Amino acid sequence: MASWSCRFLLQRGSRVISLRAAAESPAHVVSCIRTVKTTTWFDEHLTEDNQEYMRKSMAQEYRRQTVDKLNPLKDEPWQRHDWTQGSRRVGLVAVKLGMAPVWTKAGERHVVTMLQVQDCHVIRHLSKEEYNGHTAVLVVGGKNVSPFHRSEEQMEMFRNAGVPPKHKVTTFKVSDNAVIKPGTPLYAAHFRPGQYVDVTAKSIGKGFQGVMKRYGFKGQPATHGQTKTHRRPGASGPGGDPAKVFKGKKMPGMMGNIFVTAYGLKIWRVNTKYNVLYVNGSVPGHRNCVLKVKIIIFRHTCEVFFS
Numbered sequence: 001m002a003s004w005s006c007r008f009l010l011q012r013g014s015r016v017i018s019l020r021a022a023a024e025s026p027a028h029v030v031s032c033i034r035t036v037k038t039t040t041w042f043d044e045h046l047t048e049d050n051q052e053y054m055r056k057s058m059a060q061e062y063r064r065q066t067v068d069k070l071n072p073l074k075d076e077p078w079q080r081h082d083w084t085q086g087s088r089r090v091g092l093v094a095v096k097l098g099m100a101p102v103w104t105k106a107g108e109r110h111v112v113t114m115l116q117v118q119d120c121h122v123i124r125h126l127s128k129e130e131y132n133g134h135t136a137v138l139v140v141g142g143k144n145v146s147p148f149h150r151s152e153e154q155m156e157m158f159r160n161a162g163v164p165p166k167h168k169v170t171t172f173k174v175s176d177n178a179v180i181k182p183g184t185p186l187y188a189a190h191f192r193p194g195q196y197v198d199v200t201a202k203s204i205g206k207g208f209q210g211v212m213k214r215y216g217f218k219g220q221p222a223t224h225g226q227t228k229t230h231r232r233p234g235a236s237g238p239g240g241d242p243a244k245v246f247k248g249k250k251m252p253g254m255m256g257n258i259f260v261t262a263y264g265l266k267i268w269r270v271n272t273k274y275n276v277l278y279v280n281g282s283v284p285g286h287r288n289c290v291l292k293v294k295i296i297i298f299r300h301t302c303e304v305f306f307s
Contacts, residue, residue: 058147062164081177088135088175091294092186093120093142093168094277096201096285102268102278112268113283115199115293117275119144120186121163125179126171135173138180141166143290168290188275191295195267197277200292201285205257215250260284264296 046054094115102112124139131137139157144164147155158165161182174180191197211217211233220229233252237245262283269278277293285291 055146055148062147078179078181084177086175087178088173088297089178089190089295090122090138090140090172090174090180090186091197091292092117092188092190092277093140093166093170094118094291094293095143096283096287096289096291097276098287099282100278104268110268110280111282112278112280115277115279115283115291117186117188117190117277118142119164119166121161121166122180122182122184122186123157123161123163123166123169124182136176136179137171138174139169139171140186141169143167168292170292172294187272188270188277189272191267191270191277191293193267193270196264196296197267197279197293198261198263198296199265199279199283200259200261200294201283201289203256203258203260203284204286206255208253209255210252211250214252214255217250 094117097114097116099111099113102110104110120140120142122138123141126137126139128134128136141158141163143166145167147158147165150158150165154169155165163183206213210231212219212231217233219231220226220234222230233250236249236251237243262281265279265281265283267277267279270276271278279293283291
């Protein structure tokens with residue numbers, strides 16, 4: 001008697017079951033099950049109504065924690081210190097909105113990038129002894145996200161600070177007289193027009209690119225005996241004694257998708273109503289990306305070279 005087989009393949013993301021049975025022995029069944037790992041910490045078998053109820057309950061809980069943490073009657077604020085020469089202040093976590101032109105009173109046109117500060121809070125303070133023994137650190141987070149995609153360790157840190165979960169969490173080195181209490185909100189008014197900042201973000205990924213696009217090589221001639229080498233780099237290493245290609249040689253490869261810092265960007269305007277910073281020129285990253293903004297230390301150097 002001829003044997004027969006049956007296979008069931010469900011949609012992507014569900015279980016894949018392979019069944020094979022022989023006609024002469026119907027009881028012989030071989031199954032292979034691949035489980036799917038969920039990205040949430042709650043049970044994957046909950047219904048949609050239960051999941052929606054949990055999301056609403058968690059939102060109300062974090063809203064209550066934020067209100068209780070900002071109540072000045074329950075906890076005394078930290079002592080404020082005066083600014084001194086060499087003080088290092090904390091930075092911000094902002095979202096890139098896009099670019100736009102602005103004009104000065106003298107009629108000069110400048111292209112700026114708009115950075116919006118969304119739900120930026122101080123999360124944690126690390127003293128010199130806890131960090132590296134040299135400088136203190138403030139942990140800052142920005143842009144609220146759903147708590148269902150964060151680990152329990154991260155959620156514990158946010159609960160201790162009394163703030164909702166954040167999309168991006170970064171550190172800023174600060175001086176002893178610039179320490180801020182955890183749970184304090186930060187706004188665009190933290191900076192003033194005329195200051196210079198450094199902006200760090202992940203650049204836009206370009207994929208695998210050649211040397212002309214990646215490093216700006218001139219390329220080879222279009223005619224006069226050149227065949228299929230118009231966009232190639234040419235000779236890649238010396239012959240004779242070295243007879244090798246040195247490390248760090250500029251060659252084709254993956255371009256972008258790395259953290260890049262734009263230094264010495266001047267702040268032209270601060271919109272306190274919508275918490276928007278207008279910084280000079282372009283900044284790395286795509287639109288709606290979350291980036292790190294920190295005040296520059298060498299102010300006089302920026303005024304000379306970037307003005």
